[in-house]
Amino acid sequence: MEILELMIKRPAAYIEQVTLTPEDGRGRYARTAERYVLNAFLPVVYDLIDHMSLQVGSGAIAIADLGCSMSPNTITNMESIIKRLSERYRANPGRDSEGSEEVPEFQAFFNELQGHDFNTLFQLINISKTTAAEQGDGEAVQYFASAVTGSFYDRVLPSSSVHLVMSSLALHWISKIPTAVLDSNSPAYNGGHTDLHRSSRATLDAYAEQAEKDLVDFLSARAAELVTGGSMFLVFGARDHYIPYRVVDESFEAHETVWNELAQEGEVAEDLRDSFNPLTYYRSFSEVDKVLHAFRSVFEVVTKTLFRNLISICLQGESDVKKRAHMCASITRGMYSNILESHFGERVTSLFMHRLQQHLLERIKSNNIYADRAHQGCFLSLVLRRK
């Protein structure tokens, strides 16, 4: 199947929506950038909903967000889907299985790994409902929310229980770092590298093997959980080519340089640096296709859409290079602080972030990154239908 490629334009107002105060540095900018990225995907989700069968049986319509995180974006994603579905039912009275003119009830499953802060998520749901009520929105989105803990690489829901699954920006998180990558006697050992850009072929192969197993496990679990005719929207980081390894944002390539500098200066022990490896892997298209082919009797691939430049275009239009470097470092801080702190500790992580920002500033000044050109890394979205 051909991949539809969308080059998304940055809305002019985008940069102005972002507040760059220090206290926001840790999460707010990253969330805002993520929201912008997520908005780019919504038309694909709406298209899926507009073509979904409305004949869903007599119970509630069940929607699952796998790897949902705990931010206002999580709520916006779910409520946008439910709102669109409700509108379809309203526009098509008498089209459900009972011939009823009622909009059905909705059940929302929010899935995250164990240990995530579901209390915050449920507070955000309440805030969203209260805000809608205060604004007198009689048609506020109504749904029954449930938390589902556990890895989406395992079964998380009962058989044939869900009509629509979404998973955004999560499937490039693999279930574990391949053992060989941590073994200094293995050709796949990734010592000296903190990501995969300059890693050996053997390291990439080890990651690819784990990522393939994970995707197989994910699709097997969803094959069991989705009702026949149910749909799935997945979007995750991917890459054009197996080699070289290039991901969504070129700034990630600066990370390793900074870690090496800190190791040379004795700020971080070399073996601590060597034992850090990414838990993310951006599959190449051919790796994704191989797994989809294996599932061809179970899932129909309805659409494949490619989104490019989503992170770098967040920065275009901002001419102040210092602000661009700060925004870029803030995205990294929001996404990776927790992971880095648990491995390197708070002091070293903070030093890393500071140094990263300086590096990015130098690179941006010399036009080394975020030049106006297509990047090789991208987000791939798939719409799949359970046969």
Ligand SMILES: C[S@@+](CC[C@H](N)C(=O)[O-])C[C@H]1O[C@@H](n2cnc3c(N)ncnc32)[C@H](O)[C@@H]1O
């Ligand atoms: C970048 S966030 C994306 C959050 C949200 N879906 C969004 O689009 O804004 C990725 C989330 O996936 C979760 N995640 C990663 N691996 C997972 C797994 N195996 N099972 C469930 N959640 C997982 C992480 O905890 C993280 O919160």
